[in-house]
Amino acid sequence: MRAELLNKKNIVIFAVTASLLLTAALTTAYAKYRKGSEAVENTFSTAEYGEPSISDNVEKNGSGHFVKNNLAVIAADEGYPVYVRAELVVTWQNADGIVYGSQPVPGTDYALEYDTDKWVKASDGFFYYTEKVESGSHTAPLIGAQQALEQLSSAPVGYTMHVEVISETIQAVGNTDDDSASAVLSAWGVQPDQLAEGGQP
Amino acid sequence: MNRSNRKNGFLSYNNLLRAAAVLFILTMISVWWVSGLFAKFIVSDNRSDAVRAAAFSEIAVKEHKVVYDNGVYSLDTSKAVSSNEYSIVVPGTKLPKDPFVTIDGNSDASGVVYIEVNDDGLPDEITYSISSDWTLSDDIAPMHGGRIYKYKNVLPAHTETLIEHIIKDDELAVSENFRDKSNKTKNSGSFSMVFYAYLIQTD
Numbered sequence: 001m002r003a004e005l006l007n008k009k010n011i012v013i014f015a016v017t018a019s020l021l022l023t024a025a026l027t028t029a030y031a032k033y034r035k036g037s038e039a040v041e042n043t044f045s046t047a048e049y050g051e052p053s054i055s056d057n058v059e060k061n062g063s064g065h066f067v068k069n070n071l072a073v074i075a076a077d078e079g080y081p082v083y084v085r086a087e088l089v090v091t092w093q094n095a096d097g098i099v100y101g102s103q104p105v106p107g108t109d110y111a112l113e114y115d116t117d118k119w120v121k122a123s124d125g126f127f128y129y130t131e132k133v134e135s136g137s138h139t140a141p142l143i144g145a146q147q148a149l150e151q152l153s154s155a156p157v158g159y160t161m162h163v164e165v166i167s168e169t170i171q172a173v174g175n176t177d178d179d180s181a182s183a184v185l186s187a188w189g190v191q192p193d194q195l196a197e198g199g200q201p
Numbered sequence: 202m203n204r205s206n207r208k209n210g211f212l213s214y215n216n217l218l219r220a221a222a223v224l225f226i227l228t229m230i231s232v233w234w235v236s237g238l239f240a241k242f243i244v245s246d247n248r249s250d251a252v253r254a255a256a257f258s259e260i261a262v263k264e265h266k267v268v269y270d271n272g273v274y275s276l277d278t279s280k281a282v283s284s285n286e287y288s289i290v291v292p293g294t295k296l297p298k299d300p301f302v303t304i305d306g307n308s309d310a311s312g313v314v315y316i317e318v319n320d321d322g323l324p325d326e327i328t329y330s331i332s333s334d335w336t337l338s339d340d341i342a343p344m345h346g347g348r349i350y351k352y353k354n355v356l357p358a359h360t361e362t363l364i365e366h367i368i369k370d371d372e373l374a375v376s377e378n379f380r381d382k383s384n385k386t387k388n389s390g391s392f393s394m395v396f397y398a399y400l401i402q403t404d
Contacts, residue, residue, distance in 0.1 A: 011217045018224040033402040037262045040396040047289045049382050079289040080272035173272035174293025176377050183293045
């Protein structure tokens with residue numbers, strides 16, 4: 001009885017040892033013949049669209065008329081350069097913000113001097129800045145310190161001259177998917193750094 | 202249970218003997234098999250025969266460091282890195298990316314190179330192609346949830362190797378439609394892309 005039990009114990013011990021050896025042998029054989037590398041990982045983050053802002057000065061001249069100067073556009077700080085365009089919307093408005101029925105006429109109701117070195121007025125009415133603007137930087141003034149948008153005539157009764165500056169920016173890098181046009185040309189129809197005064201967008 | 206039942210049951214003496222014999226035979230087979238593989242790499246010279254364990258190459262995948270300057274990415278080919286960050290992805294631009302595989306010349310056996318690419322998180326508007334030197338493969342199972350590609354050539358033993366231009370033109374293309382000013386939530390956030398490389402001995 002005792003001998004039989006000892007035999008069975010020995011058999012079990014032998015079986016366990018053999019199975020461990022088998023596992024070790026197979027594992028060793030597998031590890032020898034396959035090598036893997038560490039990872040190369042990239043992370044990507046989308047660029048943001050930031051709205052531009054305006055810097056300007058508004059005052060009254062000796063006749064008590066509206067004067068705007070030192071007008072520049074500031075690009076948002078989003079990490080990439082942009083092109084800039086601006087539109088000046090001149091109206092007569094009353095204290096409640098109601099717009100007068102007819103618009104002020106350039107040359108009659110107001111005069112505009114602006115920087116023609118860096119800005120070009122296209123046929124669509126926009127002023128295009130002819131250079132890329134770095135992220136967070138500002139354009140040269142559209143209306144400089146020695147220039148002005150100046151009211152010439154008297155406003156309708158109860159109304160004052162009001163100038164709204166609408167500015168837009170667009171990425172100055174990148175093209176369409178077929179590489180046929182730059183992003184700005186595709187979106188605005190104009191390449192600002194090649195635009196002539198009065199040119200078609 | 203009486204003595205005759207123990208003798209004839211599942212854990213009977215005879216069955217245990219049989220199981221032990223089977224395990225012993227399997228162990229011997231596996232040892233012979235492994236030994237037989239090692240026997241391929243016997244090195245001998247004029248004076249004596251020496252047997253040593255087989256050497257196998259190290260494989261690595263790297264890429265050149267990406268540099269961002271004023272809206273444009275470029276590669277600094279003097280620096281090889283294991284990760285790059287493209288922190289400002291602008292629609293309509295190209296993102297240079299040039300993973301390459303290096304294998305040292307220490308292998309005593311020829312091998313096949315595979316890469317695994319996991320781009321699950323990449324938006325559809327960021328596209329790329331794998332070079333025609335690689336073909337989609339199911340020879341091995343992906344270890345990281347990616348797709349497996351097999352290199353066209355078997356690498357001979359004792360050959361240091363550099364495999365470049367894994368991505369066609371070494372760049373990713375960002376569609377002009379990647380982001381829309383009127384839809385600020387589209388493709389917002391961060392994405393990732395991961396490459397691995399494997400070297401597997403040929404038969």
